Amino acid sequence: MDWVSMISxxxxxxxxxxxxxxRMETKIDQLSQSINDLTLSLKQ
Known part of the structure; x- marks a missing residue:
């Protein structure tokens, strides 16, 4: 098999x-931070 065609x-x-x-990793990090912030606000 030709390498160029395989890469393409x-x-x-x-x-x-x-x-x-x-992109999904970034969204998961943001979601995790939001959950942590919400947990902290509920403890107060």
Whole structure:
């Protein structure tokens, strides 16, 4: 199999996957911080 054709077929989905995982990680961090803030406010 030609390397260039393999990268062009597989490379784009991998790039999109890493991009989406990075965005999801940021959202999860924000959600975790919000839950921690809410927990602290409920304890007061």
């Amino acid at each position: 077929q597989v490379g784009f989905p991998i790039l999109i996957t890493f991009y989406l995982l990075n």
